[in-house]
Amino acid sequence: MTITVKDVAKKAGVATSTVSRVINDHSSISDATKKKVYKVMEEMGYVPNIAARNLGKRSSGAVGVILPPLDSRERMGNPFYLEIIESINDEARKHSMTTAIATAQSFETLLENVQLMHRQKQVDGFILLYSDKEDPVIDYLFENQVPFSLIGQPYTNEDKVIYVDNDNQLLGKHATDYLIENGHRNILFITNTTHENVYYERYFGYQKAMMLANLPVLPSVDMEKPEDYVAFEQLLKETKATAAVVIDDIFAMRMIQLAQMYGYRVPDDFSVISFNNSIYATLVHPYLTSIDIDIAELGRMGMQKLIESLQEKEATGVRMVIPHKLIKRETVLSLK
Template sequence: MSTLKDVAERAGVTVTTVSRVINNRGYISEKTRQKVYDVMKEIGYQPNEVARSLSKQHTSTIGVIVPHIVHPYFAKLLSNIESAAAAENYKMIVCNSKEERSNERKYVEMFKSNQVAGIILCSGTVSANEFLNLNIPIVTIECDDALGDCNIQCDNYMGGVLATEHLAKCGCKEIVHFSGVERQVMPADRRCVGFREVCGKYGIRHHEIETSEASYSVMEYLENIKQTLQTYPEIDGIFASSDVIAAQSIQACSALGKRVPEDVQIVGFDDVNIATLVNPMLTTIRQPIKEMAQLAVDAILKKRGGGVMPAKVVLPVSLMKRGTTKEK
């Protein structure tokens, strides 16, 4: 079995240099770093992760908790977190809480036992008490401000403003907003604040429909959307709090004989893959998901390196105009 000493001798460097390359510590020239990596690959040397964690007091892993791993938003976020972590030679442990607080407690304890370098929390139901005395950097994405050391959000309020302003400019006279999950307080609720203010500004008739926890957990909104459109037949604009709801709004309109965008115009939120897979393609608010993922990983590594994590970061959103609206 190859050893650290074997790598050093073959690469013509010291054991200390090889150790610094493996642990990404101190300055190492790119030429030396690549030479060490080439030798490690050539002789089949695998660093001892347990030994490395003992020396650093943590493993090169980041724990991530999401409420629904199948949701397109969280799937895209996880993909970008994994890419950002891998670029720094870190791995990712993913836990799917299914919004069960008991699951979240269990996962936090598991992360603690496994000495993760940091935790990225994307679930809003975990209690702040679970993080007391952990001594692990905690980054939250789209969660309550009180959780964690660093809170990363998109500008949800401005997203609501942009979406509703666009529907107003497209000539909509009666708009419904399918908003956040009932009985859950989340940063995404600020989208509704922006929606409400713009409707008031333009004197637009409007309705706010909260989604149920049951619908959110299985991503099935179709019947609720159809019922709303039947209850308020004059609705000509929909602002959906996710692209999943927006996509099902297209289905609901089709089932009721309403044309999109001729009869009903729709704006979603997130700009995940589904936005360009439906017909017509969704006009939506783009969250900077890649940037949010990168910031989360950077914040953890900065804290581990002795730096200071920002308490809160709010990133701008943008309107992506596609086929479900027709601006005049």
């Protein structure tokens, strides 16, 4: 026996049109009514025809999740993307939506993929998982008025873009403050990217903490080329650095290995603090001291804000700031 909308409406004691509005998550229906109708749907085993619903709404019922160019093994293996995609998927399911991934090894190919998804109406909107000053994708979305939300902080049009982010400048400051509180004075900031907004914000936070403590602000250490790894030992000797703030966990693990290769023990000779609190933080000893950025909440709110935009609940740009938390482990030594 096939259960219909009329059957659900009759048992719930509401009009058929009310059930249809509940299925479409219409704002005119109260939460109490939605809860009651959903309960009846579950009891009766009624499954909405999503395809028909979306056809009527001229909607695909899907959102595109755009990853940055995966042009290195470190980026391909970064657990941040898997964790945030899982969170986005969970939130999408709550709204009877699906997700489609857009990825490539270059910005040029990535833009082509996004353009194709948009023009063929495969998705209703997009979630960008990065903010890069060299990115043509965000320009395309903005110029063509394609609904999207951004995980990160945009370089331009901050007042017109919906974005969800941590306060990365504050993250950089808190990480550096923690090293200073533990007696470190010569502190490096190490990164493997210099064109993503997260780098600028976290490095600004490092600079602020060092200046407020009247300590020497060192240029950021860019480790994007093979020769940078060769020069790292000499850099440690010249700066007499006892600690470093590293751009993220996966790269922090690489820096710990590099320091140990040159005879520096972590944390006895060289302390390290990082960001993301990913699975890598507790894979090997010493366990990594890291700042938890609540990846799940970033993904959930990114999806939620996009859905609000699609439902025209957000007319202008909005910024959501997700709190962070320091997770103290074994890679920071107190010099006091």
